[in-house]
Amino acid sequence: MNSLLTNAVAGLTAGGAYALLGVCATFTFRLVAVVNFAGAAIGASGAFAFALLVEVGTPIWGGAIAGLLFGALVGVLVGEIMTRWFAEASTSIKAAVSTALLVGVTAVGLRVTGGQRPHEFPELLSGSAFRLLGVEVTNTAIAMLGLAMLFTLLIGLFLNRSHVGLQLRALSERPAAAELIGIPVHQLSLWVWAIGGAATTLALMLIAPQRAPNFLGLSLLVVPALASALIGFFRSFWATLLGGVVIGEMESLISGFSGLGAYRTAVPFLVIIAVLLWSQRGGRWDDAR
Amino acid sequence: MTRDSMRSATLNVAITIGLGGLAILILPNYWIYLATGAMIGAVGLLSLGVVEGRAGMISLCQLSFAGVGAWTVGYLNVAEAPGGLPIWILIGGLAAVPFGIAIGLPALRLRGINLAIVTLGFAGAFDAVLAAITYPGQAEFLQVLRPDVFDGDRGYFLFVVIVFAVISGVLELVGGSRLGSCWLAIRHSERAVAAHGVGIPYAKLRAFALSAFVSGVSGGLLAGYLGMLVSDNFTMFGSMVLYAVATMVGAQYPEGAVVGGLLGALFPELLRRLDVPQDLGNLLFAIGAVQALAARETISESLRRAFCRVVRSKTRQLRRLDASALPPRIDYGNAPALAVRGLTVRYGSVIALNSVDIDVPAGAVVGLIGPNGAGKSTLIDAVSGYVLRYEGQIETKNRPLEGVLPHRRASLGIRRTWQTNRIAPDLTVSAYLRLAAGNITNDEIDAVLAWIGLPDPDTKVSGIDAGARRLLDVAGAVAARPAVVLLDEPAAGQSFDEAARLAERISEIPDLFGSAVLLVEHDMDLVRAACSAVTVLDFGEVIASGPTREVLDLPIVKTAYLGVVETEAA
Amino acid sequence: MLGTMRWIGIAIGVGTTLLTTATFAAGPTCPDGPIRIGSITSATGPVDFSDAPKAAKALFDATNAVGGIDGCRIAYELADDKADPQVAAQAARDLIENKKVVTMAGGASLLECAVNSQLYKRSNLSSIPGLGVNPVCFVSSNIAPVNVGPYTLETALGLFATNQLRVKNVCVLLTIIGGSLEAHKAALARWEAISGQKAKLVDLTVPTTGDYTPFVIRARDAGCEAVISNAVEPTVVAIVKTADAQKISGINWMFLSPGYSVEVGKALAATQQAVYAGTEWEPYTDQNSDANKEWISAMNSAGLPLTAFSQGGYLSARVIIDVIKGIDGPVTRDSVSKALSSMNPVSYSLAGSQYVFGSASTHAPMQATKVMKLEKGNWTVATKDWFVVPSK
CATH class of the missing domain: 3.40.50.2300 (Response regulator)
Incomplete structure (x- = not known):
């Protein structure tokens, strides 16, 4: 029982990371209607830019800011491709494009960062906040959760209260129509991509030191991130947040049972399916068609 | 199954085997070896062509299905199961089917991107599980045995080519069948498919099951090709790349699958020859795929278009109407085709329909009119089952329909058309009629088209204008010869002459096909010409009902409704 | 200019090894042109093991610079599999059928052994990976890596x-x-x-x-x-x-x-x-170790970094050169495989165990760390x- 609680506490870091990444995914989807498989890869680019800059002697905070900017820049590049050529494309085409971009970005990323060559990821927040049930709850874990909540809160306020937020919502629902009524569609979309890129970068910069930071590994964090976003149906930011924490917790709890062995990774997946089927039990028709 | 799909399936098989044979004759061993890999990749792409290309569902776990097939073949090989590789591959494909159905189950509820992420999650989980399972026979160095006839590079290539040809031929046949049309239609609109009396779950599960089977076969072929596999052959990343390639080339077409397979096999070879690092391939793939996807049409579609420009098929002339060739009339007796009693529908606090009664006697054409927002379409939705929460009773031929799902209602005798076009643009006119009417012969299709006034059955729906699509919608519902046809503004977008002809056609429906008609229409001339009785709705309530002429002359109707028409016309 | 100096440096080292192992036999011949040796390495993608074949290439180049093995030049073919089984399988076929390699040496791949071991067996080709990772590398009759292995x-x-x-x-x-x-x-x-x-x-x-x-x-x-x-x-x-x-x-x-x-x-x-x-070998970070001396000077001469992978590639190339030197007559796939299976254990300073291929059904000669x-x-x-x- 106690070891279960221990694992629950230990899962907070991963949970917070998934939550923040998931919120970023929902953010991108709600505002520019793209499920971005390359999302974590964009963040990984920024995070590795940070690590490489610090390796060559840039001060930590300078490197961090440069990393965030780089993440935003890569986000804008991906966004430019998406908005320029695929603004009106179908979901499956967009999914295929972001998959192709994931392949491309990781290829470049692995080349530049040298595969499994470990990089010194400076810890932006080191040390632990407190000890709970024999587990050190690190500052990073706290920061991740806090950031995810802050981001969720801010997005909510922004979308519902601000003029630009309302414009953005119009944009995601009908880009062409939004353009007609004079909303600077292209520009706004790119801002969304930039913010998404920077936020993902921040998330990955924070968790990279505690994970095996290789480019591919960080890029594939998109899977739990999207799974969290799915729990919120790519609509609700708070449900996404919760989903991320739950998935992180689940992974951690299951690793406490050696019997489940190799099937560990399958368990969160099954839970997601169960949650979805239950919550969608009333839905029969696709809304739009 | 149609003449066309039979012909093109045979053509497929013949061309594939012919080209394969030619390759065997002229290519050196090494290139045959590469080509084998390409064709196996092409089989894998065909499997995506079913779920993605045809049914429009995103699947990011195709290689997991292939992994199941490959591992099954491995186990059968170690167990020295009887039958040899061809049988093992077949069993491997079948073994993947339950997985396909399991993944298809969420697809009944989840769509688009949600489904994509579930399949991605499955691929990730499967990836991790497979990585821990050593390929059967690896420790004992048991290579997967090939049958003697197909041993050696050329023999195995021939084997793979035959498998590809058979699978692509069968898929072509399935694609031409009602199930295939159903997939294309699901991609466009699930509601519309249900209105044809087809169960969506049935169609979707079949797509996933068939796709998993084909993918499992490709895994089995790979096992026979390489003899020994590692889990890296079937990673989640690989599934994603496969998906992008399939979308790019158009994997539902055999030539698309082959092009995709060739890209996969020849790209590393090209890079090796040019002495460039292999990872450059991934980057080039990304650029190429984005470029190709931006072209808005798949590589196969471009190929086909270019080809069609060369061999222009001649369009058939409009046939003369021959009433005896129409599908035989069905006699529904005298029981009322539709009886609606006290129908009330609420959307939240808004009452869309308030205690509405409507009768459509057998063999009658009844009009339903009223201003916009009066609740006419809601009534059709409720009757056809798309609004399941209502109060009151709906009966057809004295059978109550409460709690019956749309596709069941459709097969019980209630067919409808749509105000907004929901016909899948990828279908041909004849495929659509077959989807809508079910069991119908080619001559009957031609006759129905001649009757409604549509040309060539081989034209794609995307190639005809909006007015013609409405006629096609009507023709489909009528050709199914249900007890009652619900027509939702069929004359919208038609010219005056066309509307007049349509009125004549609608009034003929009971005599020619046996179906009663409930017609929702704004065009008063059409209503006058076609309907024997009319019910008028306003703000969800029946304000008048009776013989057409009498009702249309009532002052209350004129103020509530006809005023609207005049302003509209002005 | 600098290049020439390097070659001379390596050549002296190689020359001594040539002399010490000279035998009475007539030695290897190469009637069909240079001796072709291949390698498959995970050089791009998730890992970069390319230091191994680069080190092997440096040694082969140095050997060629002093006239090759008994006058036979070595043509070394490097292939990358980017840790993709399909690419690894293609590369092996290409090397064996098109490039006509007689053996594999100096490669370092995540999965190549598992993918290709059967092909090697069918082609009677022996492989000496510079670094074996996959378990199949250590249990195949045609593969014997020069590293200890995980x-x-x-x-x-x-x-x-x-x-x-x-x-x-x-x-x-x-x-x-x-x-x-x-x-x-x-x-x-x-x-x-x-x-x-x-x-x-x-x-x-x-x-x-x-x-x-x-x-x-x-x-x-x-x-x-x-x-x-x-x-x-x-x-x-x-x-x-x-x-x-x-x-x-x-x-x-x-x-x-x-x-x-x-x-x-x-x-x-x-x-x-x-x-x-x-x-896997003598600690590569120990630059003063006598055991590392030859390897370090070879790498410095070729301008290659000193990494563990390069030790593996270097050692593997040493082994195959020594084995080919012991062959009488034409150097072919068969003669190399025969020489490997009948070889006597050889000591190399880089490794703690003697290297031997031998005729057993599995090989894991290196047992010291x-x-x-x-x-x-x-x-x-x-x-x-x-x-x-x-x-x-």
Whole structure:
């Protein structure tokens, strides 16, 4: 029982990371209607830019800011491709494009960062906040959760209260129509991509030191991130947040049972399916068609 | 199954085997070896062509299905199961089917991107599980045995080519069948498919099951090709790349699958020859795929278009109407085709329909009119089952329909058309009629088209204008010869002459096909010409009902409704 | 100019080896042009092992610069598989059928052995990988790597923990990839058989990436005194940092050869944990070691970095050159395979075991490691002499 609680506490870091990444995914989807498989890869680019800059002697905070900017820049590049050529494309085409971009970005990323060559990821927040049930709850874990909540809160306020937020919502629902009524569609979309890129970068910069930071590994964090976003149906930011924490917790709890062995990774997946089927039990028709 | 799909399936098989044979004759061993890999990749792409290309569902776990097939073949090989590789591959494909159905189950509820992420999650989980399972026979160095006839590079290539040809031929046949049309239609609109009396779950599960089977076969072929596999052959990343390639080339077409397979096999070879690092391939793939996807049409579609420009098929002339060739009339007796009693529908606090009664006697054409927002379409939705929460009773031929799902209602005798076009643009006119009417012969299709006034059955729906699509919608519902046809503004977008002809056609429906008609229409001339009785709705309530002429002359109707028409016309 | 100087430098080294192993036999001949040797390496993609074939190429180039082996030049073909099985299979076919290689040497791939071992057997081709990772590399009749390999190293580290560190509670946390489950289990069983101990905790489900906190906590709660892990470089860093973050003490963290790298040392310079790693060969960070001398001068002459991978590539090339020198008559796939299967064990200073291919159905000639300890970011030798895994 106690070891279960221990694992629950230990899962907070991963949970917070998934939550923040998931919120970023929902953010991108709600505002520019793209499920971005390359999302974590964009963040990984920024995070590795940070690590490489610090390796060559840039001060930590300078490197961090440069990393965030780089993440935003890569986000804008991906966004430019998406908005320029695929603004009106179908979901499956967009999914295929972001998959192709994931392949491309990781290829470049692995080349530049040298595969499994470990990089010194400076810890932006080191040390632990407190000890709970024999587990050190690190500052990073706290920061991740806090950031995810802050981001969720801010997005909510922004979308519902601000003029630009309302414009953005119009944009995601009908880009062409939004353009007609004079909303600077292209520009706004790119801002969304930039913010998404920077936020993902921040998330990955924070968790990279505690994970095996290789480019591919960080890029594939998109899977739990999207799974969290799915729990919120790519609509609700708070449900996404919760989903991320739950998935992180689940992974951690299951690793406490050696019997489940190799099937560990399958368990969160099954839970997601169960949650979805239950919550969608009333839905029969696709809304739009 | 149609003449066309039979012909093109045979053509497929013949061309594939012919080209394969030619390759065997002229290519050196090494290139045959590469080509084998390409064709196996092409089989894998065909499997995506079913779920993605045809049914429009995103699947990011195709290689997991292939992994199941490959591992099954491995186990059968170690167990020295009887039958040899061809049988093992077949069993491997079948073994993947339950997985396909399991993944298809969420697809009944989840769509688009949600489904994509579930399949991605499955691929990730499967990836991790497979990585821990050593390929059967690896420790004992048991290579997967090939049958003697197909041993050696050329023999195995021939084997793979035959498998590809058979699978692509069968898929072509399935694609031409009602199930295939159903997939294309699901991609466009699930509601519309249900209105044809087809169960969506049935169609979707079949797509996933068939796709998993084909993918499992490709895994089995790979096992026979390489003899020994590692889990890296079937990673989640690989599934994603496969998906992008399939979308790019158009994997539902055999030539698309082959092009995709060739890209996969020849790209590393090209890079090796040019002495460039292999990872450059991934980057080039990304650029190429984005470029190709931006072209808005798949590589196969471009190929086909270019080809069609060369061999222009001649369009058939409009046939003369021959009433005896129409599908035989069905006699529904005298029981009322539709009886609606006290129908009330609420959307939240808004009452869309308030205690509405409507009768459509057998063999009658009844009009339903009223201003916009009066609740006419809601009534059709409720009757056809798309609004399941209502109060009151709906009966057809004295059978109550409460709690019956749309596709069941459709097969019980209630067919409808749509105000907004929901016909899948990828279908041909004849495929659509077959989807809508079910069991119908080619001559009957031609006759129905001649009757409604549509040309060539081989034209794609995307190639005809909006007015013609409405006629096609009507023709489909009528050709199914249900007890009652619900027509939702069929004359919208038609010219005056066309509307007049349509009125004549609608009034003929009971005599020619046996179906009663409930017609929702704004065009008063059409209503006058076609309907024997009319019910008028306003703000969800029946304000008048009776013989057409009498009702249309009532002052209350004129103020509530006809005023609207005049302003509209002005 | 500088280039020429380099070649002369290497040539002198190679010349001496040529002389010392000269035999009475007529020696190898090459009627069909140069001797073609191939290699398949995971050079791009998730890992970069390209230092291995580059080092092999440097040695072959140097040999050619002094006239080749008995006048036979060596043509060395490098292929990259980007850790993709399909590409690895294609590359092998290309090398064997189109490039007509007589043997494989100096390669280092994540999965090539498993993909191609059957093809090698069919083609009667023998392969001497510079670095074997996949379990098939150590259990195939046609493949014998020059490295110890992860499985033997696991056993060795277990024995080091029980015999030298004298700890009781040895735990094993492994990541199983690419069908290596049986091999890891066999390695564990071998350690148990030799030491008579039982592992305190065995977890074969460590993910390749993820949060390692639960595993570290588990190891602590199980009372592990030594934890053996097959983590790769970034994961090594992640695990040790997680242990630091959890303020764990009293655990000896023992990693396989991927852990032994300068970058890992640098990244973990500030750790409070006791970190060990087993080596495949003579510790490459020890620049003053006599055993490394020849290899270091060869690498310096060719302008290549000094890495563990380059030791493997170099050693593998040395082995194949020596074997070809012993061949009488034309150098073909058959004659090379025959020479390998009938060769006598040879000692090389880089390795703690004698290398032999032999005619057995499986080969794992290398059974000796040196265990390194991380001290303030630098690796120091914890076992001065070779630590050899006993044959039973």
